[in-house]
Amino acid sequence: MENKKEKTTIVLFSGDLDKAIAAFIIANGAAAYDHEVTIFTTFWGLNVLRKDQQVPVKKGLLEKAFGWMMPRGPEKLSLSNMNMMGMGPKMIKHVMKKHNALSLPQLIEMAQDQGVKLVACTMTMDLLGIQQEELIDGAQLAGVAAYLGDAADAKVNLFI
Amino acid sequence: MENKKEKTTIVLFSGDLDKAIAAFIIANGAAAYDHEVTIFTTFWGLNVLRKDQQVPVKKGLLEKAFGWMMPRGPEKLSLSNMNMMGMGPKMIKHVMKKHNALSLPQLIEMAQDQGVKLVACTMTMDLLGIQQEELIDGAQLAGVAAYLGDAADAKVNLFI
Amino acid sequence: MENKKEKTTIVLFSGDLDKAIAAFIIANGAAAYDHEVTIFTTFWGLNVLRKDQQVPVKKGLLEKAFGWMMPRGPEKLSLSNMNMMGMGPKMIKHVMKKHNALSLPQLIEMAQDQGVKLVACTMTMDLLGIQQEELIDGAQLAGVAAYLGDAADAKVNLFI
Numbered sequence: 032m033e034n035k036k037e038k039t040t041i042v043l044f045s046g047d048l049d050k051a052i053a054a055f056i057i058a059n060g061a062a063a064y065d066h067e068v069t070i071f072t073t074f075w076g077l078n079v080l081r082k083d084q085q086v087p088v089k090k091g092l093l094e095k096a097f098g099w100m101m102p103r104g105p106e107k108l109s110l111s112n113m114n115m116m117g118m119g120p121k122m123i124k125h126v127m128k129k130h131n132a133l134s135l136p137q138l139i140e141m142a143q144d145q146g147v148k149l150v151a152c153t154m155t156m157d158l159l160g161i162q163q164e165e166l167i168d169g170a171q172l173a174g175v176a177a178y179l180g181d182a183a184d185a186k187v188n189l190f191i
Numbered sequence: 192m193e194n195k196k197e198k199t200t201i202v203l204f205s206g207d208l209d210k211a212i213a214a215f216i217i218a219n220g221a222a223a224y225d226h227e228v229t230i231f232t233t234f235w236g237l238n239v240l241r242k243d244q245q246v247p248v249k250k251g252l253l254e255k256a257f258g259w260m261m262p263r264g265p266e267k268l269s270l271s272n273m274n275m276m277g278m279g280p281k282m283i284k285h286v287m288k289k290h291n292a293l294s295l296p297q298l299i300e301m302a303q304d305q306g307v308k309l310v311a312c313t314m315t316m317d318l319l320g321i322q323q324e325e326l327i328d329g330a331q332l333a334g335v336a337a338y339l340g341d342a343a344d345a346k347v348n349l350f351i
Numbered sequence: 352m353e354n355k356k357e358k359t360t361i362v363l364f365s366g367d368l369d370k371a372i373a374a375f376i377i378a379n380g381a382a383a384y385d386h387e388v389t390i391f392t393t394f395w396g397l398n399v400l401r402k403d404q405q406v407p408v409k410k411g412l413l414e415k416a417f418g419w420m421m422p423r424g425p426e427k428l429s430l431s432n433m434n435m436m437g438m439g440p441k442m443i444k445h446v447m448k449k450h451n452a453l454s455l456p457q458l459i460e461m462a463q464d465q466g467v468k469l470v471a472c473t474m475t476m477d478l479l480g481i482q483q484e485e486l487i488d489g490a491q492l493a494g495v496a497a498y499l500g501d502a503a504d505a506k507v508n509l510f511i
Contacts, residue, residue, distance in 0.1 A: 037343055042509070044373055046432065049234055053204055053350075056314075060335040064343070074369055075432050093446060100433060112206065112235050113260060126253060126318050154376075158446050175380040182507045183357055183384070187342045189202070189350040190373075190509040197503055209394055213364055213510075216474075220495040224503070272366065272395050273420060286413060286478050347502045349362070349510040 038185035039066045040178065045191055046075030046101070048108035048120050048135065054191045055138035061187065062145035070142070071178040073152035076191075077161060078102050079139070080151055086165045094160020101159070104167075105135040143169050150178070198345035199226045200338065205351055206235030206261070208268035208280050208295065214351045215298035221347065222305035230302070231338045233312035236351075237321060238262050239299070240311055246325045254320020261319070264327075265295040303329050310338070358505035359386045360498065365511055366395030366421070368428035368440050368455065374511045375458035381507065382465035390462070391498045393472035396511075397481060398422050399459070400471055406485045414480020421479070424487075425455040463489050470498070 039061040043054045054070060062068045072080050083104035090098065102108050110119040127134060133141065142149065150173045151166055163172060182188045199221040203214045214230060222228045232240050243264035250258065262268050270279040287294060293301065302309065310333045311326055323332060342348045359381040363374045374390060382388045392400050403424035410418065422428050430439040447454060453461065462469065470493045471486055483492060502508045 042373075042377075044370065044511075050204065053202075053234060056335055057202075057339070060339050064336075064339055066343075074373060093442070093449075096442075097446075122253070122256075123318075126257075129253075130317050132314065132318065154452065157450050158443075158452065175376055176384075179377070179380050179384055179507070183386075185506075186345075187339070187348050188507050188509065189348065190511050191204075191350050210364065213362075213394060216495055217362075217499070220499050224496075224499055226503075282413070282416075283478075286417075289413075290477050292474065292478065346505075347499070347508050349508065351364075351510050 037064075037066045038068070038181060039187040040069045040071065040182045040185045040189070042178065042190045043070050043072045043076035043079060044074050045111065046078040046108060047111035048105075048123065049110050049112070050191050051076070051079045051105065051108060052135050052138065054189075055135065055142055057189065058147050059138060059141050059145060062142065062147050066187075068142075069148040069150060069178070069181045071150045071152060071173070071181075073155050075101070077151055077155050077159065078108065079105055079135075080149060080166045080170045081161070082165055082167055083107070086162075088162045088164055090160050090162075097159045098161070105139060108135070139167070197224075197226045198228075198341060199347040200229045200231065200342045200345045200349075202338065202350045203230050203232045203236035203239060204234050205271065206238040206268060207271035208265075208283065209270050209272070210351050211236070211239045211265065211268060212295050212298065214349075215295065215302055217349065218307050219298060219301050219305060222302065222307050226347075228302075228305075229308040229310060229338070229341045231310045231312060231333070231341075233315050235261070237311055237315050237319065238268065239265055239295075240309060240326045240330045241321070242325055242327055243267070246322075248322045248324055250320050250322075257319045258321070265299060268295070299327070357384075357386045358388070358501060359507040360389045360391065360502045360505045360509075362498065362510045363390050363392045363396035363399060364394050365431065366398040366428060367431035368425075368443065369430050369432070370511050371396070371399045371425065371428060372455050372458065374509075375455065375462055377509065378462050378467050379458060379465060382462065382467050386507075388462075389468040389470060389498070389501050391470045391472060391493070391501075393475050395421070397471055397475050397479065398428065399425055399455075400469060400486045400490045401481070402485055402487055403427070406482075408482045408484055410480050417479045418481070425459060428455070459487070
């Protein structure tokens with residue numbers, strides 16, 4: 032019976048604030064519809080699952096450089112469009128607050144509450160030198176094979 | 192019987208000229224194949240459905256600012272790549288005309304003629320302060336739940 | 352029986368190195384799972400299938416301009432993010448080599464070995480003036496109708 036649930040998967044490749052918001056709105060919607068939902072974060076999308084504080088882990092120089100350069104968590108992301116050196120994200124956050132729309136951190140929390148599976152791509156973690164301690168609690172680790180297993184069963188598969 | 196029609200849905204998140212062209216070419220192709228097609232425009236993609244003239248509606252200051260900064264309709268869009276301060280879109284439009292390819296406004300018209308459902312995301316409209324009078328005739332309004340209802344029934348679901 | 356194979360299709364619209372890598376990793380994964388996989392390259396994605404040397408073909412001036420401006424093959428692509436005037440792709444390539452991850456040219460070769468269908472969009476070829484001799488051996492030519500035929504049969508359809 033459990034297996035009869037519809038599935039939805041999202042590859043979140045992008046680390047842009049606006050695309051991450053879109054991904055989590057769709058994911059939360061699908062979960063509310065009782066779909067089994069997986070967000071597989073890969074490449075820049077992995078940054079969405081990073082904790083916002085620095086976590087003391089041992090890394091090589093290049094891994095440290097990636098860690099510094101990439102945004103640490105949902106509060107630091109920029110926009111895919113009209114970023115205007117950070118003014119765009121501020122405007123979007125302001126307007127979302129004004130309209131009582133959930134912020135990205137709230138959307139992520141809601142996704143976790145609804146049982147959306149948040150997966151970090153292990154290959155990306157290797158390449159960019161991100162370690163599990165640096166990711167939010169509850170983030171699962173998996174590779175592309177696991178993603179494909181979910182996607183082959185799902186009705187809705189998106190790449191964002 | 193009606194329900195036996197294959198369905199295709201496209202989330203058009205991007206407001207880039209090239210991505211919008213790709214979305215409408217795929218949508219028109221699928222409609223020609225007799226699929227029931229929905230383009231759900233959200234975030235920047237909503238700009239594709241804006242009328243190109245200014246429509247006198249009452250707005251707050253921030254909504255006015257968004258209205259000014261964002262491109263008004265398909266003729267004003269820029270490219271995702273090689274935009275070169277507007278030279279890229281001119282080159283692309285020139286080369287499309289030379290090869291008798293349909294322009295984006297023509298592709299949109301064809302989509303409407305073929306019964307492609309053009310939907311504006313109501314949450315985006317709220318956030319960016321875009322009102323129905325500012326959208327092309329025939330644009331429908333709906334939320335993410337309606338999109339998910341369509342997508343769960345569809346064979347082909349793309350996020351562009 | 353042949354027809355019972357699961358299908359996966361990817362529209363590769365982007366000509367960014369990171370997105371192309373993601374597309375080919377997913378395609379190779381799906382092929383390893385015994386899916387019938389098609390990558391339909393369109394717009395900037397077509398550049399991924401270009402040979403890296405210049406091929407002497409007759410072209411108009413505008414087509415020559417596009418040919419010069421666009422990256423010739425997988426080695427010349429830039430990143431969607433953190434490109435930093437070419438330093439980003441160097442860093443990514445370095446870190447991939449260090450971790451023994453396959454490079455994009457190797458991923459493309461593996462895809463061909465596994466029978467992934469690499470398709471160049473004929474409309475894009477017309478518009479940008481790219482000719483078959485300029486594409487890697489084994490690239491097939493097709494239009495959007497062929498893509499939709501594959502996609503309507505497939506379980507996983509992504510737009511990258």
